[in-house]
Amino acid sequence: GQNIDQPTEMTATEGAIVQINCTYQTSGFNGLFWYQQHAGEAPTFLSYNVLDGLEEKGRFSSFLSRSKGYSYLLLKELQMKDSASYLCAVTDSNYQLIWGAGTKLIIKP
Amino acid sequence: ETGVTQTPRHLVMGMTNKKSLKCEQHLGHNAMYWYKQSAKKPLELMFVYSLEERVENNSVPSRFSPECPNSSHLFLHLHTLQPEDSALYLCASSHSVQATYEQYFGPGTRLTVT
Numbered sequence: 001g002q003n004i005d006q007p008t009e010m011t012a013t014e015g016a017i018v019q020i021n022c023t024y025q026t027s028g029f030n031g032l033f034w035y036q037q038h039a040g041e042a043p044t045f046l047s048y049n050v051l052d053g054l055e056e057k058g059r060f061s062s063f064l065s066r067s068k069g070y071s072y073l074l075l076k077e078l079q080m081k082d083s084a085s086y087l088c089a090v091t092d093s094n095y096q097l098i099w100g101a102g103t104k105l106i107i108k109p
Numbered sequence: 110e111t112g113v114t115q116t117p118r119h120l121v122m123g124m125t126n127k128k129s130l131k132c133e134q135h136l137g138h139n140a141m142y143w144y145k146q147s148a149k150k151p152l153e154l155m156f157v158y159s160l161e162e163r164v165e166n167n168s169v170p171s172r173f174s175p176e177c178p179n180s181s182h183l184f185l186h187l188h189t190l191q192p193e194d195s196a197l198y199l200c201a202s203s204h205s206v207q208a209t210y211e212q213y214f215g216p217g218t219r220l221t222v223t
Contacts, residue, residue, distance in 0.1 A: 042214035045211040095207045096154075097208040100151055102149075
């Protein structure tokens with residue numbers, strides 16, 4: 001079966017750095033997405049990786065290793081507003097999107 | 110209005126009621142989706158439409174009935190729901206059904222079935 005694993009919850013301190021991991025087992029691979037979802041709000045797109053390596057976008061970076069079936073989202077200089085759930089999703093060989101259950105990130109002052 | 114809008118934002122209904130959820134996208138996208146989001150579970154894809162044509166129905170019970178009258182509007186008709194259907198229902202749109210395009214989500218309808 002197809003599966004995406006993320007930690008259920010993480011806690012970090014304001015101003016620090018946090019890394020949210022995502023591992024996947026899917027039938028084929030055509031890209032990996034990260035979305036942010038604040039409580040009670042819609043998910044919003046953060047990043048899309050299809051090639052190995054690190055993509056940086058301001059305070060957020062996303063890394064992909066296709067051979068390891070692994071990605072991480074790196075958040076730097078954490079702010080209170082970064083408290084949210086972070087969803088990992090993978091596009092399989094049929095161009096279907098497989099979603100993880102999300103990681104709830106709690107930022108403490 | 111911009112982006113993806115959904116109405117109502119909250120809905121409480123009894124198991125014998127009939128109600129409809131509405132979604133509208135103002136992005137000129139060709140694909141629209143209905144998802145169910147339950148606590149601590151992955152997003153569950155329910156229906157996918159491409160240019161008003163249904164392309165996917167992921168074994169969703171018949172008490173959920175989608176309708177896509179045009180590429181900007183999507184409805185989810187609900188009847189004789191069960192308490193386990195209580196969840197957040199999200200609508201999304203994207204440029205194409207090929208899942209290499211980001212999806213834009215509406216704010217969702219929080220549904221409670223009593």
